[in-house]
Amino acid sequence: MEHGFFTIISRSEFEALLRGFAPLSPETVDLAKAAGRVLAEGLVAPHDWPLLDRSCMDGFAVSARDVFGSGESNPGYLECVAALPIDKLPDTVLSPGECARIATGGVLPEGADAVVMVEHTQAMQDETVGGTIEIRKSVAPGENVMQRGEDARKDAEALPPGTVLRPQEIGLAAALGFEKLSLRKRPRVGILSTGDELIEVGQTPKPGQVRDVNTHTVAALVEQAGGAPVPYGIVKDDLDSLSRALERAIAENDAVLLSGGSSIGVRDLTVQAIEAMDEAEILAHGVAISPGKPTILGRVGHKPVIGLPGQVTSALVVMHVLILPLIRHLMGDGNAFSPARRCLRKAELARNVASKPGREDYVRIRLEERDGQPPLAHPVLGKSGLLRTIVQAHGLAVIPADSEGLYASELIDIWIV
Amino acid sequence: MEHGFFTIISRSEFEALLRGFAPLSPETVDLAKAAGRVLAEGLVAPHDWPLLDRSCMDGFAVSARDVFGSGESNPGYLECVAALPIDKLPDTVLSPGECARIATGGVLPEGADAVVMVEHTQAMQDETVGGTIEIRKSVAPGENVMQRGEDARKDAEALPPGTVLRPQEIGLAAALGFEKLSLRKRPRVGILSTGDELIEVGQTPKPGQVRDVNTHTVAALVEQAGGAPVPYGIVKDDLDSLSRALERAIAENDAVLLSGGSSIGVRDLTVQAIEAMDEAEILAHGVAISPGKPTILGRVGHKPVIGLPGQVTSALVVMHVLILPLIRHLMGDGNAFSPARRCLRKAELARNVASKPGREDYVRIRLEERDGQPPLAHPVLGKSGLLRTIVQAHGLAVIPADSEGLYASELIDIWIV
Numbered sequence: 036m037e038h039g040f041f042t043i044i045s046r047s048e049f050e051a052l053l054r055g056f057a058p059l060s061p062e063t064v065d066l067a068k069a070a071g072r073v074l075a076e077g078l079v080a081p082h083d084w085p086l087l088d089r090s091c092m093d094g095f096a097v098s099a100r101d102v103f104g105s106g107e108s109n110p111g112y113l114e115c116v117a118a119l120p121i122d123k124l125p126d127t128v129l130s131p132g133e134c135a136r137i138a139t140g141g142v143l144p145e146g147a148d149a150v151v152m153v154e155h156t157q158a159m160q161d162e163t164v165g166g167t168i169e170i171r172k173s174v175a176p177g178e179n180v181m182q183r184g185e186d187a188r189k190d191a192e193a194l195p196p197g198t199v200l201r202p203q204e205i206g207l208a209a210a211l212g213f214e215k216l217s218l219r220k221r222p223r224v225g226i227l228s229t230g231d232e233l234i235e236v237g238q239t240p241k242p243g244q245v246r247d248v249n250t251h252t253v254a255a256l257v258e259q260a261g262g263a264p265v266p267y268g269i270v271k272d273d274l275d276s277l278s279r280a281l282e283r284a285i286a287e288n289d290a291v292l293l294s295g296g297s298s299i300g301v302r303d304l305t306v307q308a309i310e311a312m313d314e315a316e317i318l319a320h321g322v323a324i325s326p327g328k329p330t331i332l333g334r335v336g337h338k339p340v341i342g343l344p345g346q347v348t349s350a351l352v353v354m355h356v357l358i359l360p361l362i363r364h365l366m367g368d369g370n371a372f373s374p375a376r377r378c379l380r381k382a383e384l385a386r387n388v389a390s391k392p393g394r395e396d397y398v399r400i401r402l403e404e405r406d407g408q409p410p411l412a413h414p415v416l417g418k419s420g421l422l423r424t425i426v427q428a429h430g431l432a433v434i435p436a437d438s439e440g441l442y443a444s445e446l447i448d449i450w451i452v
Numbered sequence: 453m454e455h456g457f458f459t460i461i462s463r464s465e466f467e468a469l470l471r472g473f474a475p476l477s478p479e480t481v482d483l484a485k486a487a488g489r490v491l492a493e494g495l496v497a498p499h500d501w502p503l504l505d506r507s508c509m510d511g512f513a514v515s516a517r518d519v520f521g522s523g524e525s526n527p528g529y530l531e532c533v534a535a536l537p538i539d540k541l542p543d544t545v546l547s548p549g550e551c552a553r554i555a556t557g558g559v560l561p562e563g564a565d566a567v568v569m570v571e572h573t574q575a576m577q578d579e580t581v582g583g584t585i586e587i588r589k590s591v592a593p594g595e596n597v598m599q600r601g602e603d604a605r606k607d608a609e610a611l612p613p614g615t616v617l618r619p620q621e622i623g624l625a626a627a628l629g630f631e632k633l634s635l636r637k638r639p640r641v642g643i644l645s646t647g648d649e650l651i652e653v654g655q656t657p658k659p660g661q662v663r664d665v666n667t668h669t670v671a672a673l674v675e676q677a678g679g680a681p682v683p684y685g686i687v688k689d690d691l692d693s694l695s696r697a698l699e700r701a702i703a704e705n706d707a708v709l710l711s712g713g714s715s716i717g718v719r720d721l722t723v724q725a726i727e728a729m730d731e732a733e734i735l736a737h738g739v740a741i742s743p744g745k746p747t748i749l750g751r752v753g754h755k756p757v758i759g760l761p762g763q764v765t766s767a768l769v770v771m772h773v774l775i776l777p778l779i780r781h782l783m784g785d786g787n788a789f790s791p792a793r794r795c796l797r798k799a800e801l802a803r804n805v806a807s808k809p810g811r812e813d814y815v816r817i818r819l820e821e822r823d824g825q826p827p828l829a830h831p832v833l834g835k836s837g838l839l840r841t842i843v844q845a846h847g848l849a850v851i852p853a854d855s856e857g858l859y860a861s862e863l864i865d866i867w868i869v
Contacts, residue, residue, distance in 0.1 A: 124659035206669035242541035252623035378795035
């Protein structure tokens, strides 16, 4: 019984292995279901957008030349010849000295190249159309005008492949008329829980039994990353049961997570079950992060199979650090592993935290909000099998592998999880 | 035509009005669908959790008294009397000088109060059970043991009402046996787009026409906040059509968003349509943020009705600043309006940004990543009717109402949106 049951690799080596799995194939998805997903193909504009020069303001369409030098103390005067329709190409043509009432979004008439905001004008008569408008501000050509093709040019790529579709990209796709989009598939992720001590959530535990916490926690995390969790429930701790369940889960999903066994025997069983599959290979047998060291990475065909640590706290950290990025990578996000994807808050560390060099430490942190100062970050210590520590925590502090720890009153990044 | 078509209130006054709407009523939801939702009632533990003292490690269950003073240079020796089962209450009782093999998660036997990790032991014979174990490290009572009730105490509130259920809270609910939870309803949010110039995404625009961008953008934002968007499509710009559509949307939803009309006429129509409803009241007619000033807040019965600015950029800012928090507030999140809910990144401002005091400015920011330094924050300027500026931006910089702007090279918070 020696220390070091397996050789471990660094977090970045583990990430490099995960990046080796190819993103999923494309599928066609309705625009209304596309938010958060990733473009498999670039979006090529079928026409210029805007189609024509349009006003960004309520005001008067003018020729900039006609209002040159106008100001509060030196207003210009133009004759208003029309109130332009919002939904049609205007048939008005402005001659020098003329302007036309225009609403936000309205198409500029021929002869106009700018818009004066209504706030900078004054109608001299009761009726606007047919009357004289006082112009109190000069405008440059193009001012207050959205120009044809400013959002997208016909036949040019408006959004490149690999774009993660936020609400604003959904808006651009709508503007360009895409009712359907070619997106990378959403990963289906099979979840197996192993452990003879496990029972379903609906059952009452006898002494020694525990409910299957990990399936539910891991499924919620898979969903958070944009994947579709497919829980297979509890599998008995024997090679035959585990191999059969694993084979089915691999066939039916794009990736498989095995969870529940933290003891050495269960870890060995997980490795054996993966190795028993066709075209299987164990790629990593431990990763230098804490908690989370006993994580197994296998490949069956072209699909990743991960043995998560059995302790729920460790599994949560491994999910956030490695598996949520893997899921986003499979769904096509080219920056899936970038730390820029993490949601951070600055906080002041409440006390020293020691760390063992050679591994990355993820310390659970509870934030205490303070008025006018960054929140105070309290490390939440406690055994990794307990849920209390992760329920009390607001996020994680990351201590790099080359550091011996962090000092009280340091301003650090807290990764909100 | 004077400046100031309506009286405007501050962002915090607008927020206070939004907080006045009551969170939605509870409903019963399956645990598998509960992530991201909010507890309507506290979760009271039906029993202690853990049920009994359990090991957090693979190793040997001992009485701490028996290994007091043990160390590398001065090991202790105990007789191993059993290998404990993982899934049952052990019938082993340890006498002084005895230990028992225990796996992670195993229940401690009578006579044991701590666990020595297997890494700190050495079996002196081939067979562990029946042999002598060398103990190379002392342990304190309770060490490496999850204690009965450490996660939750019988009949105590394990999670208070108002808790937002992250994956870890889902795990705790699973551990305590909750297959169903009492959660606040997910807000159904009706979305109406007004504008005679609007056409459906699937249609080809004639000059002057634009596709209905806002419905799709706003729906994606509602979903992002956890609400259920219910789009009603395009409504004609007349009081009768708008009133009928609004009446139906209010009846069928928990909140209604009207979008599309940025021109003064459409804003007036929105106000008239809201006022035409039974038990209706206009609560705010403008908010001191930029972009986003022409936002209308109404109340019909106990339901909020919001007139969004028609420009998509302005609508996006108003959604993030005010309406996503409103949706989270309606679904029970007591901290919905806290800036702590925002996902921030520190960045260095690339150039000066001026701001008009008296209103909060939300400046669109594109981040340029740099090695070993915070990213550089470039303001993305451009007309608020364009999608390009929000597609190019990674987030928003907030300039407070009492500030005249931000200076180049300042380290500022970028709100990722």
